[in-house]
Amino acid sequence: MTVTVLPPPDWRQVSTGLDPVPGRPNTFSAPDFDTLYDCPILIGDQEILTFEAAGRPHTVAAYDLGSVDRAKFTGDLKKIVEAAADLMGELPYRHYTFLVIGPGGGGLEHLNSTAVTLNPGSLGTPRGYQSWLCFIAHEYFHLFNVKAIRPVALGPFDYDRENYTNMLWFSEGVTVYYEFVLLNRAGLMTRDEVLERLGSTIADYENAPGRLHQSATLSSFDTWTGFFGRSEHAANTTISYYDIGCGLGLLLDLKIREASKGRSSLDDVMRTLYRTFYKDKKRGFTDREFRDVCERAAGVSLGEIFDVYATTVERWDYAKYLGYAGLAIDVEPRPVPGPWFGASTQDQNGNILVATVEPDSPASLAGLCAQDEILAIDGTRVAQRSFSGTLNAHKPGDKVKVLYARRGGVRETELVFGTKIERTFKITPLANVTAQQRALFDAWLLF
Numbered sequence: 001m002t003v004t005v006l007p008p009p010d011w012r013q014v015s016t017g018l019d020p021v022p023g024r025p026n027t028f029s030a031p032d033f034d035t036l037y038d039c040p041i042l043i044g045d046q047e048i049l050t051f052e053a054a055g056r057p058h059t060v061a062a063y064d065l066g067s068v069d070r071a072k073f074t075g076d077l078k079k080i081v082e083a084a085a086d087l088m089g090e091l092p093y094r095h096y097t098f099l100v101i102g103p104g105g106g107g108l109e110h111l112n113s114t115a116v117t118l119n120p121g122s123l124g125t126p127r128g129y130q131s132w133l134c135f136i137a138h139e140y141f142h143l144f145n146v147k148a149i150r151p152v153a154l155g156p157f158d159y160d161r162e163n164y165t166n167m168l169w170f171s172e173g174v175t176v177y178y179e180f181v182l183l184n185r186a187g188l189m190t191r192d193e194v195l196e197r198l199g200s201t202i203a204d205y206e207n208a209p210g211r212l213h214q215s216a217t218l219s220s221f222d223t224w225t226g227f228f229g230r231s232e233h234a235a236n237t238t239i240s241y242y243d244i245g246c247g248l249g250l251l252l253d254l255k256i257r258e259a260s261k262g263r264s265s266l267d268d269v270m271r272t273l274y275r276t277f278y279k280d281k282k283r284g285f286t287d288r289e290f291r292d293v294c295e296r297a298a299g300v301s302l303g304e305i306f307d308v309y310a311t312t313v314e315r316w317d318y319a320k321y322l323g324y325a326g327l328a329i330d331v332e333p334r335p336v337p338g339p340w341f342g343a344s345t346q347d348q349n350g351n352i353l354v355a356t357v358e359p360d361s362p363a364s365l366a367g368l369c370a371q372d373e374i375l376a377i378d379g380t381r382v383a384q385r386s387f388s389g390t391l392n393a394h395k396p397g398d399k400v401k402v403l404y405a406r407r408g409g410v411r412e413t414e415l416v417f418g419t420k421i422e423r424t425f426k427i428t429p430l431a432n433v434t435a436q437q438r439a440l441f442d443a444w445l446l447f
């Protein structure tokens with residue numbers, strides 16, 4: 001099938017992953033409906049950058065790149081593409097297009113393109129720029145992990161109904177894990193930075209109240225009913241399969257490397273899944289087939305990871321797995337500096353509405369609930385824009401009177417600020433490591 005785009009006269013660019021039809025301007029072809037549906041088209045006055053990587057042409061079509069250094073940006077993208085090509089052994093496309101569609105949040109992956117949002121102001125710091133590269137690497141790597149390497153439920157799609165799978169922790173979370181691995185191999189993220197980002201990702205799900213209620217597989221399965229349509233209870237009862245899947249990817253990679261004595265890694269799992277299911281069988285894999293590929297790479301049973309960590313809310317033995325690479329992880333509960341209120345709030349027409357209440361927090365003990373409107377603290381009217389400042393002016397142990405409205409009635413309660421206890425999950429090298437631990441670490445992260 002072919003598509004011809006007729007843009008308004010002052011919209012000079014048409015950008016898409018579809019193949020152009022020679023000799024026919026703004027006309028593109030697709031071999032089937034799924035391919036057509038998988039190729040967004042950006043029409044407008046966007047800036048076009050091009051580069052070649054691993055022998056293939058790549059295009060960046062950007063609504064607004066701000067003041068980012070174009071040569072550095074395309075050079076860094078080239079390194080990421082080449083790191084992915086090295087990992088997987090080939091690139092399964094003839095051309096690839098990065099559609100940078102404007103301010104917002106999020107992106108979507110496709111077989112030979114990705115549509116990503118960008119707030120140019122976020123690129124001003126080295127950390128912000130690196131996070132942007134992580135995000136692009138994530139959407140790019142999805143061309144392998146999710147578009148090609150995929151659970152059976154994720155393609156070919158039945159567009160008429162939900163497509164349930166237990167495996168989004170792998171499809172999304174392990175893609176997060178590979179953001180860091182790819183940037184490290186591309187020379188764009190140091191070992192220390194990888195460990196810092198892994199530790200903070202682990203802290204994000206381990207410190208979330210939902211960690212005690214929802215496993216990685218349940219989080220994956222329930223996404224159709226919960227993840228993107230979050231209710232006020234979601235923050236306390238659910239976790240992100242992006243975050244916990246990254247943790248599972250880390251454990252799988254370290255365990256496979258350790259058990260196989262360095263002969264295999266998660267990279268081999270990715271290559272085997274790609275070759276066996278995408279290229280040979282031309283279908284997705286079942287949960288069991290995925291586990292079999294992992295266990296063959298490791299040469300041992302991975303029951304602890306699959307039967308316990310992925311499917312229950314049991315605590316993980318991080319120290320054991322990180323120890324394989326000569327690393328320690330700080331799992332000691334520690335006080336977080338500053339006063340703990342224990343509820344998040346949102347602005348509703350200038351009013352402060354409680355969005356979520358953490359279990360056993362000061363806000364919870366004071367009886368506050370989601371949807372309560374906070375009117376005053378100690379007799380002084382409060383506003384959303386200055387609310388965090390109001391809270392932070394207190395110290396743990398301070399007592400305040402909170403005036404709030406609930407369902408038309410006005411109530412007052414006493415709240416005692418507390419001290420939040422969290423674990424940092426900061427990952428650091430052990431003081432003394434064996435040659436085997438050192439070798440695993442050196443083979444895993446490059447510099």
Ligand SMILES: [Zn+2]
Nearest residue numbers: 138142172175
């Ligand atoms: Zn993703």
